[in-house]
Amino acid sequence: MSMASNRKEELLALLKGAKEAINGQSLAEHFGVTRQIIVQDIALLRADGAQIISTNRGYIYKSSDDNCYIRRLFKVNHTVSDMEDELLAIVDNGGRIQNIMIDHPVYGEIQTLLKLTCRRDVSHFLDQSSSNDFRPLSDLTNGVHYHLVEADSEQDIDYIEEALNHLGFLVKE
Numbered sequence: 001m002s003m004a005s006n007r008k009e010e011l012l013a014l015l016k017g018a019k020e021a022i023n024g025q026s027l028a029e030h031f032g033v034t035r036q037i038i039v040q041d042i043a044l045l046r047a048d049g050a051q052i053i054s055t056n057r058g059y060i061y062k063s064s065d066d067n068c069y070i071r072r073l074f075k076v077n078h079t080v081s082d083m084e085d086e087l088l089a090i091v092d093n094g095g096r097i098q099n100i101m102i103d104h105p106v107y108g109e110i111q112t113l114l115k116l117t118c119r120r121d122v123s124h125f126l127d128q129s130s131s132n133d134f135r136p137l138s139d140l141t142n143g144v145h146y147h148l149v150e151a152d153s154e155q156d157i158d159y160i161e162e163a164l165n166h167l168g169f170l171v172k173e
Contacts, residue, residue, distance in 0.1 A: 004041070007031055007033070007041060008041050008044060008045055010031075011027065011031070011038070011041055011042075011045065012045055012050055012061070014027070014030070015052060015059055015060070015061035016061045016063070018060070018061070020057070020060075021055050021057040021058035021059060021060045021115070022058045022059055023057065023058035023059075024038045024039060024058065024059070026058075027058075027059070042054075042059060051063070053113055053115070054113065055113050055114065055115040056114065056115075056124075056125055056128060057115070057121070057124065060115065069096075069150040069151060069152060070150065070151050070152070070153060070154050070156070070157050071098075071148060071149065071150045071157075072148075072149055072157045072160075072161070073146055073147070073148050073149075074146065074147050074149060074160070074161065074164060074170065075144070075145075075146050075170070075171040075173065076144075076145060076146070076147065076164060076169040076170060076171060077138075077142075077143045077144045077145075077169060077171050078143055078167075078168075078169045079143060080136055080139075082167070082169065083126070083129075083136065084122065084126055085167055085169075086164065086167065086169050087116060087122045087125070087126075088119065088122055089160065089163040089164055089167055089169075090116075090147065090149055090160050090163075090164070091116060091117065091118055091119060091121070091122055092119070092163075093151075093156060093159040093160045093163050094151045094152060094153075094156035094159065094160070095149040095150070095151045095156065095157070095160045096115070096116070096117045096149065096150045096151065097114050097115070097116040097117075097147050097148075097149055098113065098114065098115065098147070098148040098149065098150055099111050099112060099113050099114055099147065099148050100112055100114055100136075100137055100138070100145055100146070100147055101145065101146040101147075101148070102137050102138060102140055102141045102144070102145045102146070103141065103144075103146075104140055104141065110137060110140075112137065114147075144171060
């Protein structure tokens with residue numbers, strides 16, 4: 001068995017056992033390879049069917065038992081300055097923000113995974129967005145975007161909807 005396939009097996013085992021996302025740089029350091037090698041290994045593991053998700057905090061292995069939650073897609077509209085209020089309204093009411101998605105008139109559906117589950121995640125995401133030449137995806141659609149949110153109960157999802165509505169962010173169809 002080659003060194004690369006040993007590394008890929010160990011990488012997969014590491015991700016499966018992790019309780020939170022592991023970033024590419026720390027994986028590269030762990031295996032004594034470049035980050036690019038890790039990116040390639042992840043791509044090969046995905047090609048073999050491994051459910052590995054990239055988030056802004058690193059890689060997560062998605063097990064198939066993640067489906068015992070209630071999910072709802074929220075259509076919202078707000079400015080960049082309201083981003084923190086929106087994200088905190090979701091996580092403070094028990095929600096986990098899975099993604100952000102826009103419906104672009106030319107490109108169609110564009111989405112990226114967020115996996116924000118608590119105030120610390122939101123804070124980290126906001127720090128990242130403030131330190132770069134950040135432009136939110138929703139800039140392409142005048143602030144209108146969607147979040148797939150999951151929670152442990154229908155009641156939590158309803159609380160999230162009420163909070164977003166109270167803030168004036170919810171778009172009624």
